[in-house]
Amino acid sequence: MSYLYNLIIFRALASLVKLAYTVNTNSSTDTRTNVQRSIVLLTAEWPTTGANLNTSYVKKAFDDYGVNLLVVGFNLTDTEKSKLIRGASADQWYNAVNTVTTNNDAVATFVNPYYFNDKSATNFWCPMYPVHPTSSDNSSFTFQEPYNYDGPYSTDGQWTVPFDGQTGRYCNFANNQYTINRPDNADGMTVTVFYELEAGKDFLNFYDASNNLIASFTGYDISSSSFYTATPVLTARFTSDNQSVFRGFNVNIKPHPTS
Numbered sequence: 001m002s003y004l005y006n007l008i009i010f011r012a013l014a015s016l017v018k019l020a021y022t023v024n025t026n027s028s029t030d031t032r033t034n035v036q037r038s039i040v041l042l043t044a045e046w047p048t049t050g051a052n053l054n055t056s057y058v059k060k061a062f063d064d065y066g067v068n069l070l071v072v073g074f075n076l077t078d079t080e081k082s083k084l085i086r087g088a089s090a091d092q093w094y095n096a097v098n099t100v101t102t103n104n105d106a107v108a109t110f111v112n113p114y115y116f117n118d119k120s121a122t123n124f125w126c127p128m129y130p131v132h133p134t135s136s137d138n139s140s141f142t143f144q145e146p147y148n149y150d151g152p153y154s155t156d157g158q159w160t161v162p163f164d165g166q167t168g169r170y171c172n173f174a175n176n177q178y179t180i181n182r183p184d185n186a187d188g189m190t191v192t193v194f195y196e197l198e199a200g201k202d203f204l205n206f207y208d209a210s211n212n213l214i215a216s217f218t219g220y221d222i223s224s225s226s227f228y229t230a231t232p233v234l235t236a237r238f239t240s241d242n243q244s245v246f247r248g249f250n251v252n253i254k255p256h257p258t259s
């Protein structure tokens with residue numbers, strides 16, 4: 001594969017995503033704002049020098065339009081495969097498979113993990129953003145979906161106008177769990193949730209250490225919602241169905257130090 005092909009492929013992909021999704025600029029039409037969107041490139045070749053699907057140009061173009069990329073290779077050589085399928089350690093942001101057949105099993109290798117999110121392969125479209133402290137003194141912790149959530153983080157924050165304010169969406173068929181251990185020096189935690197989820201279908205649920213449901217979020221809240229819990233172990237589970245995907249959630253957990 002030549003250098004030229006390498007250049008063409010990333011420019012074509014970045015331009016295609018813009019061309020295909022400018023439909024969203026007219027807010028009075030069916031804008032497909034809340035569907036999981038992807039471009040699938042079916043190809044029998046891949047640059048052996050490596051296509052430049054770099055994060056500052058090609059990934060940015062996809063992120064700007066809230067679109068995911070799937071590359072399905074057919075009978076690629078080992079060198080081509082190694083350049084296409086690089087793995088998590090190479091900061092891969094798109095999904096990619098290679099197949100030598102076109103039967104149902106081959107189709108399942110990309111439909112099941114990426115469209116049904118069945119965890120049979122790493123889904124690079126929905127990377128986890130695990131619980132982590134927001135400051136070095138552990139005075140609060142956070143987690144969110146999608147990983148590039150850009151909605152409100154504080155009660156004076158606002159969701160911006162639909163779609164363009166945040167192109168990122170969570171994935172269909174999400175089933176992700178987060179565990180928050182109450183710090184030893186705390187007797188409780190205040191949990192604040194900013195969320196925009198498909199009402200009645202996609203849920204962010206919180207469970208205490210005995211697995212009792214203590215809070216459940218679905219739909220949309222203009223500012224935020226909070227609750228207090230004394231549980232030593234708080235588990236959050238986010239589940240989504242096969243239909244709309246919205247702008248997701250940000251959770252902030254503030255431990256109350258024992259006085």
Ligand SMILES: *[C@@H]1O[C@H](CO)[C@@H](O)[C@H](O)[C@H]1NC(C)=O
Pocket residue numbers: 026027028029
């Ligand atoms: C947006 O779409 C509506 C409905 O199809 C149409 O009437 C309107 O002219 C469009 N606006 C623009 C700026 O294209």
Ligand SMILES: *[C@@H]1O[C@H](CO)[C@@H](O)[C@H](O)[C@H]1NC(C)=O
Pocket residue numbers: 052054056057
């Ligand atoms: C990414 O690709 C663009 C377009 O070719 C280029 O201008 C930019 O320098 C590249 N960035 C990196 C980090 O490779």
Ligand SMILES: *[C@@H]1O[C@H](CO)[C@@H](O)[C@H](O)[C@H]1NC(C)=O
Pocket residue numbers: 075077100
């Ligand atoms: C795959 O490519 C090899 C050559 O690299 C060729 O011999 C083989 O027939 C191809 N298989 C299919 C299914 O096209």
Ligand SMILES: *[C@@H]1O[C@H](CO)[C@@H](O)[C@H](O)[C@H]1NC(C)=O
Pocket residue numbers: 133136137138
């Ligand atoms: C913050 O928490 C992490 C792990 O939860 C721990 O390793 C670290 O020592 C804590 N830092 C402080 C300042 O308590």
Ligand SMILES: *[C@@H]1O[C@H](CO)[C@@H](O)[C@H](O)[C@H]1NC(C)=O
Pocket residue numbers: 241242243
């Ligand atoms: C998608 O959701 C609908 C409505 O909840 C359900 O009837 C259908 O079985 C689901 N399809 C799949 C493939 O899960």
